[in-house]
Amino acid sequence: MTTRSKWTTVPGLIALAVGAIALSAYAGASSSQHSSPVQPIAFPHPVHVQKLGMNCLYCHYTANKSPDPGLPALSTCMGCHNLVGPDRPASDLGPKRHSAELDKLYKYADQKMVGAGMGPNAKPIPWIRIHKVPEYVHFPHTRHINAGVTCQTCHGQVQKMDRVYQFATLNMGWCVSCHVNGYSQQEGLEAAGYAPSSPAPAAPVAMATDRKKARYDCANCHY
Ligand code: HEC
Ligand code: HEC
Ligand code: HEC
Ligand code: HEC
Ligand code: HEC
Numbered sequence: 001m002t003t004r005s006k007w008t009t010v011p012g013l014i015a016l017a018v019g020a021i022a023l024s025a026y027a028g029a030s031s032s033q034h035s036s037p038v039q040p041i042a043f044p045h046p047v048h049v050q051k052l053g054m055n056c057l058y059c060h061y062t063a064n065k066s067p068d069p070g071l072p073a074l075s076t077c078m079g080c081h082n083l084v085g086p087d088r089p090a091s092d093l094g095p096k097r098h099s100a101e102l103d104k105l106y107k108y109a110d111q112k113m114v115g116a117g118m119g120p121n122a123k124p125i126p127w128i129r130i131h132k133v134p135e136y137v138h139f140p141h142t143r144h145i146n147a148g149v150t151c152q153t154c155h156g157q158v159q160k161m162d163r164v165y166q167f168a169t170l171n172m173g174w175c176v177s178c179h180v181n182g183y184s185q186q187e188g189l190e191a192a193g194y195a196p197s198s199p200a201p202a203a204p205v206a207m208a209t210d211r212k213k214a215r216y217d218c219a220n221c222h223y
Pocket of ligand 3: 060071129131132134141149150151152153154
């Protein structure tokens, strides 16, 4: 790093960090960390992701295409649940039982019985959205996913959450610190729980070269 770039980046970072702390008191328009609303159906991520091995993008399929990943459509669920109905036989997924949560799913789908398909009065499941940045913030999911940032880096290990909660603060200091310090694939895989932690952290200066950095000028994130 040249002397000049040291002087241009370091004071900028301090100013941003101070700004972010001062502003966090006014951050009323965004969602809050740890928030974990009760959803209309107790949807189990661990069953679908860990036991059934589904990919996050199977349900959140627009995450790598659109700025907004969206909550899954009812038809995505019914692709399987047309046949996987409320009466669960004993299997390696659990004992024989009747699922009250799948009853609810069948009500939203207006489906009377297994295999019958959705009825004419099917209506969308009113999922409660958890993560939200204020309107004046520009956050393109696609750019992050295409840059290889794992979902869990920002959302935590959703595959282990019985009920999803907001893992990160989503405040400006959080965004800026990753853009400034950069992101490495190894950290992302560790955050995802897909890779063992590296034995010893490399020297910060040596690490800096593998890190993917992003712009942190105001106009990058603010309209
Ligand atoms: C790829 C197929 C597939 C898709 C897509 C799918 N599921 Fe499932 N789901 C399953 C299977 C298989 C089980 C486990 C059933 C068992 O335990 O016997 C399950 C279990 C569940 C359970 C737990 C049932 C219980 O009480 O044990 C709920 C609730 C559920 N799914 C809701 C949903 C919702 C809501 C969606 C859409 C967002 C969805 N599923 C999408 C296959 C799928
Ligand atoms: C079978 C479909 C399915 C799969 C696979 C799935 N999800 Fe979800 N996801 C849902 C549903 C339904 C909701 C809304 C209900 C809830 O919050 O549990 C949701 C909610 C979320 C939310 C909260 C969204 C908000 O409101 O802010 C995040 C974050 C999320 N999922 C991440 C992931 C990640 C990461 C993976 C892969 C490890 C994944 N999901 C795999 C169906 C799925
Ligand atoms: C760099 C951090 C970051 C990464 C990586 C990331 N997200 Fe998000 N996610 C966010 C933020 C920030 C929001 C709130 C965005 C907003 O309000 O516009 C969000 C919102 C969401 C939502 C709810 C918003 C909606 O459109 O309904 C879902 C679902 C979600 N993310 C799933 C995923 C999945 C799945 C992945 C991986 C394929 C992923 N995210 C990767 C930061 C991230
Ligand atoms: C864990 C690291 C990380 C976090 C957290 C993060 N970003 Fe990023 N961001 C990146 C990376 C990596 C890129 C991709 C840069 C590239 O494509 O070269 C990126 C790209 C962007 C871009 C596209 C413009 C550009 O610089 O190429 C915007 C806009 C952006 N981020 C906004 C945000 C906002 C807003 C937040 C917080 C809500 C956030 N980011 C949180 C790592 C992160
Ligand atoms: C990497 C993305 C990113 C960059 C770069 C960024 N911001 Fe932000 N900013 C955010 C996010 C996300 C929020 C909302 C969350 C919060 O309030 O902490 C925010 C909030 C704010 C707010 C708060 C408004 C309020 O009412 O709370 C102001 C003002 C602001 N930013 C100004 C700036 C200025 C000035 C710069 C350039 C020095 C800048 N931002 C650079 C992401 C960014």
